[in-house]
Amino acid sequence: KAGVTQTPRYLIKTRGQQVTLSCSPISGHRSVSWYQQTPGQGLQFLFEYFSETQRNKGNFPGRFSGRQFSNSRSEMNVSTLELGDSALYLCASSSWTGGNTGELFFGEGSRLTVL
Amino acid sequence: KNEVEQSPQNLTAQEGEFITINCSYSVGISALHWLQQHPGGGIVSLFMLSSGKKKHGRLIATINIQEKHSSLHITASHPRDSAVYICAVREYFGNEKLTFGTGTRLTIIP
Numbered sequence: 645k646a647g648v649t650q651t652p653r654y655l656i657k658t659r660g661q662q663v664t665l666s667c668s669p670i671s672g673h674r675s676v677s678w679y680q681q682t683p684g685q686g687l688q689f690l691f692e693y694f695s696e697t698q699r700n701k702g703n704f705p706g707r708f709s710g711r712q713f714s715n716s717r718s719e720m721n722v723s724t725l726e727l728g729d730s731a732l733y734l735c736a737s738s739s740w741t742g743g744n745t746g747e748l749f750f751g752e753g754s755r756l757t758v759l
Numbered sequence: 760k761n762e763v764e765q766s767p768q769n770l771t772a773q774e775g776e777f778i779t780i781n782c783s784y785s786v787g788i789s790a791l792h793w794l795q796q797h798p799g800g801g802i803v804s805l806f807m808l809s810s811g812k813k814k815h816g817r818l819i820a821t822i823n824i825q826e827k828h829s830s831l832h833i834t835a836s837h838p839r840d841s842a843v844y845i846c847a848v849r850e851y852f853g854n855e856k857l858t859f860g861t862g863t864r865l866t867i868i869p
Binding site for chain 1: 792794800801802803804807845847856857858859860861862
């Protein structure tokens with residue numbers, strides 16, 4: 645069974661640009677969540693999607709957005725990039741469909757550098 | 760004060776030693792996760808707990824819901840256990856976001 649796939653793995657952008665990151669979950673998983681990891685703030689929750697609906701949202705500005713498609717693949721977008729957005733962006737999928745939390749399976753991450 | 764506190768922040772031990780990493784949290788939770796992150800970024804979920812104790816190989820995780828505390832134990836530690844171990848809690852109800860601890864960097868010396 646293929647794991648969680650994130651693309652691209654590495655990317656470099658300049659301030660003011662926008663970026664779109666993609667996440668393909670494990671086959672059959674309908675829950676996808678996104679996280680930002682920086683040396684200063686550690687791991688922080690961005691948002692979580694289930695069946696194309698945003699289920700939970702972290703404390704990030706509106707420049708950070710996401711969506712989930714009918715095949716459960718998810719994208720996140722960051723507009724008007726700032727230097728502080730440089731981070732490792734991680735995606736995780738889960739077999740959660742309601743009730744108790746499901747185990748998380750993480751992708752390798754997309755490392756974004758903003759110059 | 761962070762909602763999730765881990766201790767110690769750094770831990771160096773000799774191969775074969777028994778390792779304990781602690782996690783305390785201040786909110787009501789529906790589940791607690793223990794994660795392992797090796798250099799390079801990849802994160803692996805080790806355990807998901809809502810009560811009691813779980814064991815997987817040389818790893819044991821326990822949680823005390825009343826005391827809002829969890830521990831991760833590694834028996835017969837090995838250099839390949841060297842990694843950052845992260846505790847994360849999923850809060851109850853409403854916005855059930857995951858909140859992470861700052862991690863414990865474990866180094867096992869041969």
